[in-house]
Amino acid sequence: MEKIVVVGAGSWGNALALTLAKKNSYEVYMWEYNKERAEELEKNRENELLPGVKFPDNLHVTNEKNDLLKDAKVVVFSIPSQALRGVVAQFSDQMRSDLLIVNTGKGLEISTGMRLSEVIKDEILGKYHNNIVVLSGPTHAEEVALNLPTTIVAAGKYENAKKIQEIFNTNTFRVYVNEDMLGVELGGAVKNCLALGAGIADGMGFGDNTKAALITRGIKEMIRFGERCGANPETFNGLAGIGDLIVTCASKHSRNRYVGEKLGKGEKLSDILKGMKMVAEGVPTVKAVYEKAKELQVSMPITEAIYKVIYEDKKATEMVEELMTRELKEEF
Known part of the structure; x- marks a missing residue:
């Protein structure tokens, strides 16, 4: 053997x-x-x-x-x-x-x-x-x-x-x-950040409409970020992009979605992490992605909102209001 x-x-x-x-x-x-x-x-x-x-x-x-x-x-x-x-x-x-x-x-x-x-x-x-x-x-x-x-x-x-x-x-x-190793790695990183957002939406009692919006617009952020870093945009339409994003945002097994849900219910991050046996990668990664996006001047409003909830102690309700009342835009 x-x-x-x-x-x-x-x-x-x-x-x-x-x-x-x-x-x-x-x-x-x-x-x-x-x-x-x-x-x-x-x-x-x-x-x-x-x-x-x-x-x-x-x-x-x-x-x-x-x-x-x-x-x-x-x-x-x-x-x-x-x-x-x-x-x-x-x-x-x-x-x-x-x-x-x-x-x-x-x-x-x-x-x-x-x-x-x-x-x-x-x-x-x-x-x-x-x-x-x-x-x-x-x-x-x-x-x-x-x-x-x-x-x-x-x-x-x-x-x-x-x-x-x-x-x-x-x-x-x-x-x-x-x-495209670059794209595959970036997809795996960004989807963990977005899964925190999906969990926050679940914890706040939002519905399927909200999650569909988060996943769809989240993919756009993933592609923008990936392209700026030099990845093949097609990669994000595959397993390491949309595939991983869907399962992580929707599954009961997702640690990142779980952490987000607890945050959405008003629990403190330190208490949530203390009670977990496994690591929620999105928590450290959202900081790294947020800082990289700022450096590259990539627009990632959902990721930025999640970062502010976790690292700046912003209220999730305020971040949702901010996202929904931004300047109106064309879809493509």
Whole structure:
């Protein structure tokens, strides 16, 4: 069996590890940073974040990182965006020219505004930069772990993205290829910000009309932002754009929508985050996107309103009023 390492034992890293292990042609090692939790996962053969889904025999959990990537075909990083740099640094000396590097996180690094593939590049040697592939799309871990039909996109240098497509593809997990890594990453980042807005609308008791407006006009913001950054606008009409935006704005599984809903009901952000086991990527990412949009002079009124609710303590009702009473415009 070929060896694959998944760095990160959260729900998404675990769902991907399960997907790979179920193919029976890979020996999958999942790295968990907390030693006690790693031992617990290995012993229980089940992740509390994905209850009822047992680990197959070819899925192993470890806290040891020395030589972990030795002989591995692929390393998959499934780490929250603001922690990614530090984790990659711990494995940087194990990179090889024949090792494919996959990132599955979604967001931008607040301190630098960098996309996550850029963060990885910053921590590894330049000769390995083309080995990076991004895996992104409308994919809730809870559903992937249960083998519910799912589609995703692998983005990067064509030859490497094709290899990742073949490695991950199953009869319930269909992988497409897109060479526009920039667009795929920006779509994954911006949709998390907009999902906070969808949640705020839910928390305020608004209806389907509101959510449809937010998603549709949100896509326009995503495309404007992406084009200004140099991405292919067509990418945002695909899985990493509109596909991921729809599922994140509508699903009960969405952490970002959940946080937004609590905010819309008047709860404090610190209290909401304190009660969560998993990370809502939109919270740090909306700050990074807002600042980048200002720098590039891109109009993103919905994103700006969400930023002000979270970081400037503005009332959601005031932001809705502001959005709805802006200067009237043509649609296109």
